[in-house]
Amino acid sequence: MTLVPITYKGGIYQHDIVTDLIEDLGGYIIQKHVIAADVVLQCFVPRDDIELIRQIAKPLFGEVTDTPLVGTEIAIVSMSLEIHHLPHPSCDIAEYVRRIGAKSNMVSLARGPGKRIAGLNDEERDVINEHDIAVYLMGNFETCIEYKMPTLRRGIEVPIVLCGGPDKETLKKIIDPPVDGYVGNVGRFMRRTKEADEIDKLDEIVAEIIRVLEKKREEIQKDPLSVSPARLMGLIKEKVPAIHGVTSPTPLTVQMAGLRVKLPYDTFALELRDLEIEDGIKLGDVSDIVPSRMRDYILVKILPFSETNTVI
């Protein structure tokens, strides 16, 4: 059964019919937003059953759309939190990828700006590495990008999509060794992205992110995970009641090969390790439970089949 990410948008009236249907079909609801009288569900559902969900949602005026970034956590790496980079373009891009279902975090570097003075510290490096992909938003000059990129990518293990002022070909030429994705002509700008050509650029960034993540998904499928992160999310919700007391918008953030649990590590790590998934297999057997560099959260890194010999 292949699960695919979709978003359901509809009225709040009788939306539990859709929620129950998704759960009965073996799907998982990753995020649920209730906005006034509307409800938005980001979920994973079996590919063959999407049409069925559409049919059942039709009388409720519900809409089902493909959102390939559901279940991914993206780091939008901004060179600083100054007016030079915020709110445009950093926030515009971070907000746009959220519309396609991603959970995006803005990572702003303490010493990102400039050419010679640019740097990346260990905390920033570790926080970026906790994501599925890093989108680097660089400036307008190829000289600067060429000079500072080796410093800013040092120690980064996740795929990088590089956005910068020069065109795509120039970016490809100046970055050595190459990164996973490039989007040209998106450097620093001081206006809101609302014109058609600017929205097209945002679409181009999303398309590049999707392309790079698809490649990562294929890699994961070659050596499948011992347990699906979405399933683990449901399990933690069911068996760790403290998660319901977390006020964060996403107490459990699903990643492609893991989960961020927004509970304190010292208090809950042991409880999570001992959490039984099925037939006596504990979460600690199929995953590494490590402290996150983001606050005192817990990061669950699910191990692949080749390491555990188990697929649940």
Place this chain on the structure above:
Amino acid sequence: MPAIEYFEVECPEPLGAEYYRQITNDVLLDHNLLRVIHKLHVYIDPKVPLFVAVGILKKITTRVCVGDFANVNPLEGKITLVISDETYLAPMLRIFWQKFGKDHVDQPDRFTVILYDVKADLKEIEEIIVADPSESLYKDLIYAFRCIAPEGFRLRSEIFNKEKFSFVASENTLAENVDEIIREKFALMGEVP
């Protein structure tokens, strides 16, 4: 940018120059500073790295009088002012209190001010100067150029006077020949610093 007679952005990277032209335009427009700049030349060399902006300012008389934002109606011993823009309301009230005393000034709602038993005619009240935005002009210009310049360029040298200005920024110590570069850029506009 029609309000500026001369506007050039010079950079060894043509695409970078184009982007910085757009950034300069957006920032000056956002800060409402296009009306005060007559000529502007921006030079950026990311290799050095160096950012230079030189320009000529317009002679501006932007004093704001009561008549500019309020409708003054004298009626039966009192003068009613209907305010269309609240921006200068606070400084205007402060001046009225000083001039006429608090007993003679009343503000029944946000957009109305009434003056009682005031020995001043309509024209006199309309011509009271409330604010002079040009006082904060240099501060606004420096802030705008800090926004325009690449962010890491934190070592700055700026000279602003009534007619001309120059703004130099870099992330390295400024070179000794900066004055010469400023002179060159002024010459490109047909001016002297």
